[in-house]
Amino acid sequence: MIEVNQIKKVYKDGNFALKGVSFKIDKKITSIIGQNGAGKTTLIRILSTQLLPSSGKASINGYDVVKNPYKVREITVSIPQEARPMLWYNSIDLVRMYLCARGMNMIKAKPVAEAAIKRVGLWDSRYKLAGDLSGGQKRKILVAMALASDADVIFLDEPTTGLDPLSRIEVWSAIKAIKGQVILTTHYMEEAQALSDDVIMMEKGKVISQGSVGELLKSFYGLVRVESKRRIKGRTSYKVGNTWISYVEKKKAESFVLKDDIIKPISLDDIFIKKGVNLES
Numbered sequence: 155m156i157e158v159n160q161i162k163k164v165y166k167d168g169n170f171a172l173k174g175v176s177f178k179i180d181k182k183i184t185s186i187i188g189q190n191g192a193g194k195t196t197l198i199r200i201l202s203t204q205l206l207p208s209s210g211k212a213s214i215n216g217y218d219v220v221k222n223p224y225k226v227r228e229i230t231v232s233i234p235q236e237a238r239p240m241l242w243y244n245s246i247d248l249v250r251m252y253l254c255a256r257g258m259n260m261i262k263a264k265p266v267a268e269a270a271i272k273r274v275g276l277w278d279s280r281y282k283l284a285g286d287l288s289g290g291q292k293r294k295i296l297v298a299m300a301l302a303s304d305a306d307v308i309f310l311d312e313p314t315t316g317l318d319p320l321s322r323i324e325v326w327s328a329i330k331a332i333k334g335q336v337i338l339t340t341h342y343m344e345e346a347q348a349l350s351d352d353v354i355m356m357e358k359g360k361v362i363s364q365g366s367v368g369e370l371l372k373s374f375y376g377l378v379r380v381e382s383k384r385r386i387k388g389r390t391s392y393k394v395g396n397t398w399i400s401y402v403e404k405k406k407a408e409s410f411v412l413k414d415d416i417i418k419p420i421s422l423d424d425i426f427i428k429k430g431v432n433l434e435s
């Protein structure tokens with residue numbers, strides 16, 4: 155269980171990155187989503203004891219992240235956004251060394267590391283040095299480390315950025331296989347939808363909503379999104395760039411649209427649009 159209570163963070167240069175964030179996470183997989191600069195990484199760094207909050211409280215399984223950082227580190231794993239494995243070892247050795255650093259004995263660590271490397275789809279290149287692997291394959295080694303650990307809580311900051319579609323699905327399946335609670339950040343709405351029991355949406359240092367994908371999309375039930383050059387009269391519409399986004403009843407959609415309009419199913423993107431946030435493509 156992760157409890158966050160009124161966490162604020164002001165960086166040294168005066169940047170107010172978190173403006174009083176509160177939530178509880180008790181579900182198995184939770185995604186934190188939000189635009190660039192929303193405060194996701196700042197929050198993950200505070201929860202994984204790499205950064206001190208300016209004020210507020212947070213705890214992981216009852217352990218305060220400021221007062222009890224060593225205990226928190228024992229029960230958590232954090233894969234940072236910019237992390238890369240050491241380049242001059244192979245993937246099995248990297249996972250094995252990581253497990254040993256966490257206190258597992260060398261002999262026991264071998265089969266555990268091998269199973270994790272298999273699970274993320276790196277078995278065929280297990281003896282290659284990490285430096286000779288692609289960016290996506292390097293990322294998979296880090297996910298294998300989290301998978302192999304017996305941590306209660308795993309933080310993954312953008313675990314699938316830069317991965318091809320197949321690798322992404324492999325990593326999703328590895329994430330689902332993690333035994334502990336997982337908190338991940340992502341810019342891919344379909345990833346949040348496919349993986350999470352709960353989604354936390356952040357915007358400019360604040361949490362703007364939390365719930366299951368179903369709960370968050372409840373107000374869009376029975377609707378589809380129409381992307382058009384014109385506003386559809388009588389329907390809720392938002393302007394994003396040069397496009398009008400309107401919501402119309404699924405059953406009537408065909409009667410509303412013109413030749414170049416695009417009809418799309420509702421996704422988590424629509425919550426940002428409804429909140430009036432300008433989406434980046």
Ligand SMILES: Nc1ncnc2c1ncn2[C@@H]1O[C@H](COP(=O)(O)OP(=O)(O)OP(=O)(O)O)[C@@H](O)[C@H]1O
Pocket residue numbers: 165166167169170171188189190191192193194195196197235
């Ligand atoms: N070390 C730092 N010093 C000063 N400001 C920082 C620092 N790190 C982040 N910030 C600022 O804090 C805010 C939140 O940044 P953060 O990295 O937490 O966002 P994010 O949601 O993870 O974004 P992204 O999706 O781009 O990874 C931004 O305005 C950023 O410029």
Ligand SMILES: [Mg+2]
Pocket residue numbers: 194195196235311
């Ligand atoms: Mg980030």
